[in-house]
Amino acid sequence: MRELEWGQINFLHTTDIHGWLGGHLQEPQYSADWGDYISFTEHMRRKADEKGVDLLVIDTGDRVEGNGLYDGSDPKGRFTYDIFGQQSVDILCTGNHELYHADSVAREHNITVPHFKESYIASNLDYIEPETGNQIPQAQRYIKFKTKNLGYNVVAFGFLFDFDRNANNSVVIPVEEAMKQKWLQSAIREKPDLFVVTGHVGLRMSEFEKIFKVIRDENWYTPIVFLGGHAHVRDARKFDEKAVAIASGRYFETIGWMSIDGVKKKNKDTASVNAEVTFKRRYIDNNVLGLQHHAGVDEENFATAHGRNVSKMITEARKALKLDNRLGCSPKDLWMTRAKYPSDSSIYSWLENEVVPDTVVHKDRADKPRLTIVNTGAIRFDIFKGAFTTDSTYLISPFTSTFNYVPDVPYDVAKKVLRLLNSGGPVLEGALNPKHLSIPEQVAPSPFLGREPPHAAAAYLRPHFSDGEGQQHPLVEDSDDNYEVHDDEPQIVNGYTTKDDLGDDGDDAVHSPIKFYSVPNCIQAQAAFPEAAEPETVDLVFIDYVQPWIIPALKFSGGDYESDNITAYLNVTLTDVIASWVKTHWKEDC
Numbered sequence: 001m002r003e004l005e006w007g008q009i010n011f012l013h014t015t016d017i018h019g020w021l022g023g024h025l026q027e028p029q030y031s032a033d034w035g036d037y038i039s040f041t042e043h044m045r046r047k048a049d050e051k052g053v054d055l056l057v058i059d060t061g062d063r064v065e066g067n068g069l070y071d072g073s074d075p076k077g078r079f080t081y082d083i084f085g086q087q088s089v090d091i092l093c094t095g096n097h098e099l100y101h102a103d104s105v106a107r108e109h110n111i112t113v114p115h116f117k118e119s120y121i122a123s124n125l126d127y128i129e130p131e132t133g134n135q136i137p138q139a140q141r142y143i144k145f146k147t148k149n150l151g152y153n154v155v156a157f158g159f160l161f162d163f164d165r166n167a168n169n170s171v172v173i174p175v176e177e178a179m180k181q182k183w184l185q186s187a188i189r190e191k192p193d194l195f196v197v198t199g200h201v202g203l204r205m206s207e208f209e210k211i212f213k214v215i216r217d218e219n220w221y222t223p224i225v226f227l228g229g230h231a232h233v234r235d236a237r238k239f240d241e242k243a244v245a246i247a248s249g250r251y252f253e254t255i256g257w258m259s260i261d262g263v264k265k266k267n268k269d270t271a272s273v274n275a276e277v278t279f280k281r282r283y284i285d286n287n288v289l290g291l292q293h294h295a296g297v298d299e300e301n302f303a304t305a306h307g308r309n310v311s312k313m314i315t316e317a318r319k320a321l322k323l324d325n326r327l328g329c330s331p332k333d334l335w336m337t338r339a340k341y342p343s344d345s346s347i348y349s350w351l352e353n354e355v356v357p358d359t360v361v362h363k364d365r366a367d368k369p370r371l372t373i374v375n376t377g378a379i380r381f382d383i384f385k386g387a388f389t390t391d392s393t394y395l396i397s398p399f400t401s402t403f404n405y406v407p408d409v410p411y412d413v414a415k416k417v418l419r420l421l422n423s424g425g426p427v428l429e430g431a432l433n434p435k436h437l438s439i440p441e442q443v444a445p446s447p448f449l450g451r452e453p454p455h456a457a458a459a460y461l462r463p464h465f466s467d468g469e470g471q472q473h474p475l476v477e478d479s480d481d482n483y484e485v486h487d488d489e490p491q492i493v494n495g496y497t498t499k500d501d502l503g504d505d506g507d508d509a510v511h512s513p514i515k516f517y518s519v520p521n522c523i524q525a526q527a528a529f530p531e532a533a534e535p536e537t538v539d540l541v542f543i544d545y546v547q548p549w550i551i552p553a554l555k556f557s558g559g560d561y562e563s564d565n566i567t568a569y570l571n572v573t574l575t576d577v578i579a580s581w582v583k584t585h586w587k588e589d590c
């Protein structure tokens with residue numbers, strides 16, 4: 001176990017929780033719940049006080065969509081806002097998932113923002129008030145505060161990347177535009193001891209670079225800590241010797257730890273000095289044993305009264321939502337990126353060959369040949385062998401997108417669409433770059449993605465993949481094939497083996513690496529095709545998230561279509577489709 005290294009100012013960071021406040025019920029190494037995290041932070045705050053240093057608890061958005069605890073209630077989040085709100089959070093901001101739907105934008109405005117009045121920041125996000133139509137900041141643009149124990153002056157921001165699929169009761173101000181606004185120009189001249197830039201922004205996206213440059217131009221020596229997210233990865237990026245960013249994974253698998261030392265207090269009368277600053281980071285696997293270890297508390301004394309109460313709230317909510325209701329039993333594991341696509345172990349091959357052809361069918365057009373396109377980003381999690389529950393349907397695909405289509409498209413035209421969506425090219429650029437249809441890890445990838453280091457101990461229990469002829473390649477290299485497993489050495493479980501700008505020692509637990517295979521932007525299911533020859537025309541069906549790409553792709557493929565040619569095909573979600581398929585095909589007991 002690698003220890004947490006404390007500094008003068010320390011951060012605990014969550015991001016992209018996507019409703020997983022109940023932890024991972026099928027993966028013990030990520031099984032701590034939000035109540036356990038509350039107990040942990042209580043111990044860590046006490047530790048900080050004992051050491052005379054500071055601790056800040058941060059969340060950088062995408063708290064919603066992706067787990068039955070949020071998506072399984074009506075209205076969505078009936079239990080999760082209250083559960084999340086039990087944590088004392090020092091700085092939080094909004095993610096893109098809070099903004100896809102007008103009702104979740106409003107819930108954020110009416111529940112989370114007032115609950116975290118002092119700590120919620122919306123540096124580039126506005127809300128449109130329904131009563132007046134007025135455009136107002138979703139929350140304060142930035143905050144200034146003095147840290148509790150060491151009395152450092154901090155200026156903190158909370159940004160969202162330049163997201164453009166937000167509901168129309170919200171306005172995302174592009175980061176470049178926000179940089180020119182008066183409030184920001186005065187905030188960067190506040191001369192704090194430390195800037196904290198939180199943001200729902202991937203570390204390898206351009207937004208943090210822009211913010212870094214603007215702050216740094218005005219503050220040559222002031223340390224800047226960035227806490228980001230969105231890409232669902234563990235990562236750290238160094239902007240310069242005094243500016244480092246951390247991203248803390250996804251789905252409450254990871255609690256990020258960042259500490260900073262060497263922060264100098266500014267004296268109003270003297271210019272700031274060029275002192276050495278050090279940053280340390282750790283990615284904590286979110287399980288109770290690890291949390292007890294880092295908090296230095298034994299099992300008996302770990303759960304605090306508040307933490308225990310929140311765990312109880314979660315259990316009761318899951319029960320009320322009947323999330324453990326079994327729909328069927330999966331006969332095997334199906335992977336998003338741990339298996340090649342196409343292959344028998346790929347969740348995408350399963351969807352393409354079995355689920356979609358069978359279930360995405362309009363009863364009046366069932367005999368028409370059809371191609372059905374689904375973006376790979378619509379799938380959010382793996383399926384594990386065993387019980388498949390109501391909760392599983394939301395873990396795999398929580399979105400409310402339904403299916404639309406263009407009828408009777410010449411097959412010669414329709415068959416080119418998938419290739420375009422998967423290869424991009426000059427027709428599909430900028431906001432229409434089809435990489436945005438893919439999984440978060442691939443949109444603005446870390447240069448280290450899939451190049452996690454083969455740790456000395458990492459060869460044990462290595463997942464085995466056969467070397468087929470598919471076009472996918474593992475992104476984790478096999479560099480220690482001759483490693484022998486010895487009986488007397490500890491067993492290491494599969495998990496993150498992160499490499500980032502600060503090195504390869506970020507994970508708190510040493511794991512055996514998991515292979516990562518890249519996936520295409522979209523997959524396509526084919527159904528009702530004639531046996532003898534190619535069809536003349538097909539229905540081009542697609543999940544509606546892909547709609548902005550369909551007409552441009554059809555045009556480039558030689559089809560003269562406009563948006564008017566698109567109509568509703570089936571008013572069901574991928575969640576519904578998967579649930580109904582599982583109920584009829586996975587009936588065996590487990």
Ligand SMILES: Nc1ccn([C@@H]2O[C@H](COP(=O)(O)O)[C@@H](O)[C@H]2O)c(=O)n1
Pocket residue numbers: 016062096097100230231232375376377378379399400401435436437438439440443545
């Ligand atoms: N209705 C939706 C919303 C999003 N997606 C996919 O998710 C990706 C974004 O995920 P983050 O968690 O990183 O925000 C996006 O690129 C889409 O691929 C979707 O399919 N449907």
